[in-house]
Amino acid sequence: MFKMGNAMTTNQKLEKSAQIAQAALQLFKERAFDEITMAQIAKRAGVAKGTLFNYYQSKENIFMNLLLTGYQTYFSELARRVKQLGQLSLPDFKRLMLQETTTLIEDHAVLxxxxALRGPILERKAxxxxxxxxxxxxxxxSQQLSQDIAQRVDCLSTETINHLFVTQSAIISGLMNLSGLEQFDHEQIPVGLFDFQVAVEPEARQIFGLYMTGLFKEQKADD
Structure with missing residues (x-):
């Protein structure tokens, strides 16, 4: 017979879901995605495997949730920082975006x-x-963040700023994807492939900086 005392409140369910997601995140910091199983996640979270499937039907679902909530948190935090700023010139805004590029790479590597897994892996079963x-x-x-920035940078539209965040993500993801060409399975290939080495953070800043410089010149020309 079902007992009301055993029923979980909405907050308890959310806490349990977050507990499971955090367990998966900790495992992802330690090993590759394809090495992680639902059984390992359940064990790390301290729940039965059957309980785990009540919340997430696949590990792809867990990690897609972590990806989306991770970016939601990052953009919300950036929005709070932006609201503390006054008006921004284009050079000021460029410096802000380049600093955020560094912040993403250095402080949000797991995200x-x-x-990088979203398209080829997570969307298959999420x-x-x-x-x-x-x-x-x-x-x-993201839209609210871009609107807040557009209010502080006179010559940029919300659409342009949104586009810049997408471009920033594409540049970082592309460089990360290419950063291991001189390795195989995390081991250095024993031949001279030194020109394949990629320094993600400085090269992302350089490429994104050049892109913004060209875009801002076009913006001024159109004005």
């Missing part, structure tokens, strides 16, 4: 690793409906 809801929330946060 960037997850982002729940489509939940992913759409998560993306809509991320879009709304």
């Amino acid at each position: 960037l690793r997850l982002n 729940d489509k409906a939940q992913t759409i809801v998560g993306r809509q929330k991320l879009y709304d946060i």
Whole structure:
């Protein structure tokens, strides 16, 4: 017979879901995605495997949730910092975006690793409906952030700023994907492939900086 005393409140369910997600995140910091199993996640979270499946139907679902909520948190934190700023010139805004490029690479490496898995791996088995809801929330946060920035940078539109965040992500992801060409399975290839080595942070800043310089010149020309 079902007992009301055993029923979990909404907050308790959210806490349990977050507990499971954090356990998966800790495992992801220690090993590759394909080495992680649902059984390992359940054990790390301290829950039964059956309980785990009540919250997430696949590990792809867990990590897609971590990816989307991770970016939601990052953009929300950036929005709070932006609200403390006054008006920004284009050079000021460029410096801000380059600093955020460094922040993403140095302080959010796990989030960037997850982002690299999104298209080729996570979307295969992640729940489509939940992913759409998560993306809509991320879009709304990003849109508000871009609007706040546009109010401080006179000559840039919300659309342009949104586009810059997408471009920033593409540059970082592309460089991260290419950063291991001189290695195989994390071991150095014993031949001279030194020109394949990629320094992600400085090269991302350089490429993104050049892109913004060209874009801002076009903006001024159009004005």
